[in-house]
Amino acid sequence: MGCVKLVLFFMLYPFLCQLAFSSSLRHLCSKDQPHALLQFKQMFTINPNASDYCRRSRTLSWNKSTDCCSWNGVQCDEMTRQAIELDLYCSGLQGKFHTNSNLFQLSNLKQLDLSYTDFFGSLISPKFGELSNLTHLNLSRSSFTGIIPTEISHLSKLQYLQTLILSQNNFSGQIASTIFNPKILRVLDLGSNHLNGTIPHCLGEMSGLEVLGLNNNNLSGTINTENKLIIINLYGNKLKGKVPTSLINCRYLKFLDLGNNELNDTFPSWLGGLLLTTEIIINLSRNRFEGYLPSIIGDLVGLHMLNQSHNGLEGIIPASLEHLSVLESLDLSSNKIGGESPQQLASLIFLAVINLSPNHLVGCIPKGKQFDTFENSSYQGNDRLREFPLSKDCGGDDGVLQATTPVELGCNTPHFGLERKSSFLCVDDPKAINPMQI
Numbered sequence: 001m002g003c004v005k006l007v008l009f010f011m012l013y014p015f016l017c018q019l020a021f022s023s024s025l026r027h028l029c030s031k032d033q034p035h036a037l038l039q040f041k042q043m044f045t046i047n048p049n050a051s052d053y054c055r056r057s058r059t060l061s062w063n064k065s066t067d068c069c070s071w072n073g074v075q076c077d078e079m080t081r082q083a084i085e086l087d088l089y090c091s092g093l094q095g096k097f098h099t100n101s102n103l104f105q106l107s108n109l110k111q112l113d114l115s116y117t118d119f120f121g122s123l124i125s126p127k128f129g130e131l132s133n134l135t136h137l138n139l140s141r142s143s144f145t146g147i148i149p150t151e152i153s154h155l156s157k158l159q160y161l162q163t164l165i166l167s168q169n170n171f172s173g174q175i176a177s178t179i180f181n182p183k184i185l186r187v188l189d190l191g192s193n194h195l196n197g198t199i200p201h202c203l204g205e206m207s208g209l210e211v212l213g214l215n216n217n218n219l220s221g222t223i224n225t226e227n228k229l230i231i232i233n234l235y236g237n238k239l240k241g242k243v244p245t246s247l248i249n250c251r252y253l254k255f256l257d258l259g260n261n262e263l264n265d266t267f268p269s270w271l272g273g274l275l276l277t278t279e280i281i282i283n284l285s286r287n288r289f290e291g292y293l294p295s296i297i298g299d300l301v302g303l304h305m306l307n308q309s310h311n312g313l314e315g316i317i318p319a320s321l322e323h324l325s326v327l328e329s330l331d332l333s334s335n336k337i338g339g340e341s342p343q344q345l346a347s348l349i350f351l352a353v354i355n356l357s358p359n360h361l362v363g364c365i366p367k368g369k370q371f372d373t374f375e376n377s378s379y380q381g382n383d384r385l386r387e388f389p390l391s392k393d394c395g396g397d398d399g400v401l402q403a404t405t406p407v408e409l410g411c412n413t414p415h416f417g418l419e420r421k422s423s424f425l426c427v428d429d430p431k432a433i434n435p436m437q438i
């Protein structure tokens, strides 16, 4: 150990000397860095209207006479004193983002977050592709427009890039058919833009991908999936036909949102193969699903939330749902489901949300446990369903209600997508991605 330290000391000795004799000893960050940062800052004004929780003062503290490594939002490498992280998330920056921005002189950047800012519909500079050490790039909701330059998405120098978030901008055009380093990229979020064309096949080759957000675009085609995916959000596109059977390869899947597309299929009971070990949220709402909910649905024991609302489902609600012991939310609203709502549902002790309205249900609402806590809005629009709360016709007694245990939604449990704060990567970071946003 000591020996290693000694060797290190001699290796660094010339460097230390240089530091010691440097006239600007206080300037710990590498020379070119403050200049580049300040010039970058000067391109923008601070938006006085930025929302209250934004840290508008971030760049105000940037001052030539202090060490740039100590500036808010800047982090330097300990050894090289070069900026390796720049986090100006929600800092109120406002203005045109120039193609030749001084930002691109900070070539050692590994993490760059400029999300939640306002670049006035600037085109995204191909020079982002020159920040070749980037591992994380977050440009979500920053008013970029145009196409996603191939320098970022294609034959990329960004060989270490793990997280690319370009959601909630005004990107249009197609997603390049060869994109991103297939092995490294873990999070790809292009949600809420105006991308169109087909989903490129290469997405299936990204063997490391865990989070895929392409929701709220105009994409069509299908997805050849990869087996590391944890989150797939394709809500609000133009997917047609059946639920892609390749999803069965996604052994780690915890959140699947195919809602608001043009899928016409029956309930994909084959998904059961996925649901034996992990808990999963499935959203197939606002499509053209038909047929019955099969009784085999009771085998999908990992089903945590199911949203099949706004489809054309018929038949009855299978009593086998009672086996879904971790089911917390069931939305079957706006279908054509008839029959009675099975009393067995009352045994689902985690059920916190149910929506069966409107459908063609008849008879009585299950009673007891969770069912004593649901509002009548859960059942409205089922004309022949007996009144709620429990009517005498349904053999209701006054039912002393059992207090129900609130379900804890923490980061330690994989309750993806339940609330804005629960992050689906489960990093304890309030900024963490929210599957409902992407």
Ligand SMILES: *[C@@H]1O[C@H](CO)[C@@H](O)[C@H](O)[C@H]1NC(C)=O
Binding pocket: 047, 048, 049
């Ligand atoms: C801030 O909001 C006000 C009122 O909506 C608007 O008049 C003003 O132009 C906005 N300022 C900026 C810099 O966006």
Ligand SMILES: *[C@@H]1O[C@H](CO)[C@@H](O)[C@H](O)[C@H]1NC(C)=O
Binding pocket: 063, 064, 065, 066
């Ligand atoms: C920079 O910091 C120095 C010393 O703290 C202070 O005197 C000066 O006013 C600051 N300049 C700006 C532009 O904030």
Ligand SMILES: *[C@@H]1O[C@H](CO)[C@@H](O)[C@H](O)[C@H]1NC(C)=O
Binding pocket: 107, 108, 109, 132, 133
């Ligand atoms: C990227 O990082 C490596 C060390 O991790 C460094 O040697 C290299 O110079 C960096 N590249 C650039 C363009 O800064």
Ligand SMILES: *[C@@H]1O[C@H](CO)[C@@H](O)[C@H](O)[C@H]1NC(C)=O
Binding pocket: 120, 121, 144, 145, 146, 170, 172
């Ligand atoms: C969004 O992109 C379209 C097409 O590229 C463009 O016409 C429009 O001006 C952009 N809108 C904004 C707000 O940048």
Ligand SMILES: *[C@@H]1O[C@H](CO)[C@@H](O)[C@H](O)[C@H]1NC(C)=O
Binding pocket: 193, 194, 195, 216, 217, 218
């Ligand atoms: C999808 O395309 C339609 C028709 O071209 C257009 O009206 C709609 O705004 C587009 N949606 C998105 C999210 O780009």
Ligand SMILES: *[C@@H]1O[C@H](CO)[C@@H](O)[C@H](O)[C@H]1NC(C)=O
Binding pocket: 172, 173, 196, 197, 198
């Ligand atoms: C994608 O949208 C653009 C307009 O933004 C349109 O010109 C083009 O035809 C669309 N492509 C496809 C495949 O829909």
Ligand SMILES: *[C@@H]1O[C@H](CO)[C@@H](O)[C@H](O)[C@H]1NC(C)=O
Binding pocket: 241, 264, 265, 266, 290
């Ligand atoms: C889906 O739609 C296509 C074309 O309209 C039709 O041929 C097919 O039978 C439909 N499939 C299902 C399961 O409804």
Ligand SMILES: *[C@@H]1O[C@H](CO)[C@@H](O)[C@H](O)[C@H]1NC(C)=O
Binding pocket: 235, 257, 259, 281, 282, 283, 284, 285, 305, 306, 307, 329, 331, 417, 418, 436
């Ligand atoms: C789809 O439904 C799931 C489960 O109910 C829910 O978590 C998710 O937020 C829904 N997606 C959208 C876009 O509303």
Ligand SMILES: *[C@@H]1O[C@H](CO)[C@@H](O)[C@H](O)[C@H]1NC(C)=O
Binding pocket: 259, 260, 283, 285, 286, 307, 309, 329, 330, 331, 353, 355
């Ligand atoms: C089901 O999905 C729809 C979007 O299609 C959403 O509005 C609704 O809130 C979801 N239901 C539940 C219970 O999350």
Ligand SMILES: *[C@@H]1O[C@H](CO)[C@@H](O)[C@H](O)[C@H]1NC(C)=O
Binding pocket: 376, 377, 380, 388
């Ligand atoms: C639903 O319940 C509220 C009180 O909780 C009641 O005021 C309302 O009339 C009920 N609506 C129907 C349609 O039963």
Ligand SMILES: *[C@@H]1O[C@H](CO)[C@@H](O)[C@H](O)[C@H]1NC(C)=O
Binding pocket: 089, 090, 113, 115, 116, 138, 139, 140, 141, 163, 165, 430, 431, 432, 433, 434
């Ligand atoms: C990226 O930025 C968006 C918008 O500010 C934020 O919601 C999200 O948490 C950020 N994601 C990461 C991984 O930093």
